[in-house]
Amino acid sequence: MSVGAQTSILYFLVSERRAASFVCDMANPLKGEVIRLYKTLLYLGREYPKGAAYFRERLKFAFMKNKDETDPEKIKQLVARGDHVIKELEALYFLRKYRAMKKRYYEPEN
Numbered sequence: 001m002s003v004g005a006q007t008s009i010l011y012f013l014v015s016e017r018r019a020a021s022f023v024c025d026m027a028n029p030l031k032g033e034v035i036r037l038y039k040t041l042l043y044l045g046r047e048y049p050k051g052a053a054y055f056r057e058r059l060k061f062a063f064m065k066n067k068d069e070t071d072p073e074k075i076k077q078l079v080a081r082g083d084h085v086i087k088e089l090e091a092l093y094f095l096r097k098y099r100a101m102k103k104r105y106y107e108p109e110n
Helices: 003-027 031-047 052-065 072-105
Strands: none
Touching: 031 052, 031 072
């Protein structure tokens, strides 16, 4: 097989993979949102008070519980709930840092 033929076959395979990826994205446009949500929660879970392993296990269970959901409206609701959890975690971490700083720099109230 010549180099030109190998290149054209490789180009065909790459273009087929891109087309299949595009069709998959068109079939479920919320897939990217769900992946973004999972990655963000996984990142925030590193500082969770009960430990990263505990958080990761619970996160995986929550996502696996809803893995077969196909209704776009239901998926949007679940993503919105996940965004709310992100805000709650950020507030928890901010409060924890604030309390630590307050304990270091201010005298205890009696």
